[in-house]
Amino acid sequence: MVANKFVLRFSSALVEQPIIYRLVRDYDLIVNILKADINPHKEGYVVLELSGDSENYNRGLEYLKGIGVDMSPLSGTIFWDKDRCLQCGACTSFCPAGALYMTTPDREVHFDDSKCIICESCLDVCMARAVEVRF
Structure with a gap:
């Protein structure tokens, strides 16, 4: 296969x-x-x-x-820098695959790279530039 x-x-x-x-x-x-x-x-x-x-x-x-x-x-990977993240959650509403998501009750953003489809939707909305594409 x-x-x-x-x-x-x-x-x-x-x-x-x-x-x-x-x-x-x-x-x-x-x-x-x-x-x-x-x-x-x-x-x-x-x-x-x-x-x-x-x-x-x-x-x-x-x-x-x-x-x-x-x-x-489909090449490249999305890298999420947790330390740079402002935890605003804006990226989570634009991620069609659910790779970026927010947990409750702590309201923290998390990234599951196995779900990421590298659509790059998160790049435009991240004010802190905590998300980048690496090739």
Whole structure:
């Protein structure tokens, strides 16, 4: 079994095609969508984990490349500096994966890097700059 996380970017010509469906049906792959968005210009991206047996996995990647999907591995990691954090919790409301969360009753921010999808939503809202991307 092979499993990796990718960012797939779609042109407006590809957005309405059943690409994920084809990966599941034609290549017997397991697709875990972590984040997705289509902008007003009908261009989109999907952050996903793709897994399956080696032969089908490679055939599925070739299919994506062949139809013109821009693919890049999800790389880098989010680093959260607890000492720099102001504990305001602003980042927790913007984290779609729940990697940054606040516990009660102590009202402390915590970070679970195993849940992080490196969407970088937290970077823009952290006033203390306690969050950064490391490659």
